[in-house]
Amino acid sequence: MPNTYKNPVYPYRRPPELDSGEVRHCPVVIVGAGPSGLAAAIDLARQGIESVVLDDNNTVSVGSRALCFAKRTLEVVDRLGCVEPMLEKGVTWQHGRVFFQEREVYDFNLLPEEGHRIPAFINLQQYYFEEYLVNRIHEFPAHIDLRWEQKVVEVDAQPDRTAITVSTRDGDYRLTCDYLLVADGANSKIRDMLGLESRGQVFQDRFLIADVVMKADFPTERWFWFDPPFHPNQSVLLHKEPDNVWRIDFQLGWDADPEEEKKEENIRPRVQAMLGEEVEFELEWASVYTFRCRKMDSFIHHGVVFMGDAAHQVSPFGARGANGALQGVDNLVWKLARVLKGQAPAALLATYDDERQHGAAENILNSTRATDFITPKSRVSRLFRDVTLELAEHYPFARSLVNSGRLSMPCRYDGSPLNGADVEGAPRELRPGSPAKDAPVRLSGEAAWLLNQFGDRFALLLDGRMDEASAAPLAAELDALLARQPDLDAVIIGPAPDALTALPRSRVVEDSEGLVGSRYGLTPGGGYLLRPDQHVAARWHAVTAAGVDEALARALGTHLAANATTTQGGRHVSA
């Protein structure tokens, strides 16, 4: 067991339903208090939606598990209001080395773009990530009812409502809900109970994770070995974690015996050979795993919505498991909240499936490519892999082919039915469907970040650096727009004329380093409509109220509502 981390024990509380005998109806029940379930509960609370969260255990992740949290994930967590402790605890790295056999073939520096609040990623053990989310949950006692040691043993999913039976040490009780969010992991019991499947590829390989505490200093770098002398024909990854813990990932091959490999007496010589005889270390935690790349054909089954590993699973290379999961939650919750409040048609929720099937497919594609490079499937693939590494030592071009896991990049919802107007000549990386980019700004004279001005609601980002005469008619239009669209706020890049700064539900920020203008390709009067998940819905060279109305309706799926009944029906039959 880890010495550097003590798992908190969260208390079981006897649920009131056992004594009342009533079947309580909840808008949302969440199964599983892992990264997805916890984040979803917080995000729902921010939308004013109550939820009950059920977990069959009484603590956070046992073992470090997910480790690399990418920028976009941390931006989502920042929106949820608990990224600070993660940034403080997490290890930021940007230097890596790649080794082949006896030699270092190259090193790299990720050199992240300046002018972003959040680093490209941090290394943080999953237990910390979850613990900080649980701490945040405790700040929403009126909205989140988090219940430990409560196991869902029966599910009855009907088109209009879902009923579940929950088992506790004191007996069973029932709940009904409008929506059941399922985040009970890769081997989802709920998925099995509903007779649903997650389909894909099992990789014929085993890996050993060993978390070790080093006695001496070691650089904060990511080291990846292909076919090293201390572990021939396999790969090894060394990664820094907080608390002076190092993650070592040994590829074992399919024939390895997991029980044998997990024994400390078998792990120690392997780690010692790798680190060198003189290095002292302690073994914290070890686990042997195989992995799959698979997903469900549909993440929605009536009112049951699957999230995280229950919905889609990837290989660990490229850190797309927990990162993909958080992007999924980010996508789901604002839609679900608006459907529950009657502000959007049920068809909006179905676009969670459209957009995140795209995201899951992208994650599976990337992690499968990394896996195929690390574990070549044939003699010729192995030959190409090896000569790629040899060439990489001398020629930069070959380094671009070396794939030991690609950094998790945020998903763009290209082709989403929610995407609205685009314009010529604007930066491609902020086209509709893309996540907004951060930039430093000044808010009321204080340094602030652009992304922190968006989220939870729709936002119109407007370049308000216009003259008085052209601002006046636009301000009149936008005043009426904000009055009829209660789900919309305005973020105005200033300095702007008084007519614009006086708008209701608006704030003026200054583009202190000129990076908002350059990253967004903004000119006076131009702007972007951002969704509550900070993704671009539409953009214009010249913002008009009518254009924003249209894009808002589209982003809420109003145009999908007409054929929603048949679409939904079709989904259910195929599920």
Place this chain on the structure above:
Amino acid sequence: MSRLELNPNFTDPDAFYAALTETHRERSEEQIERINARLILLLANHVGDQAVLEEALTIAGRAEERPAQATAR
């Protein structure tokens, strides 16, 4: 969009073929395989364009399935 060049494009075809043969001369099959793999990677990077590379991969793969038609070209 650029296309794969299928008309003669060598500055000196005979010299290229001779140099290729020379590179393979008196090497083991294993060495030749590695040389060919390096050559593919070097040339593929020089071409660069994914659409052109995929066209080449398609033609190369197809020739294996239907040798008679491919050689008739």
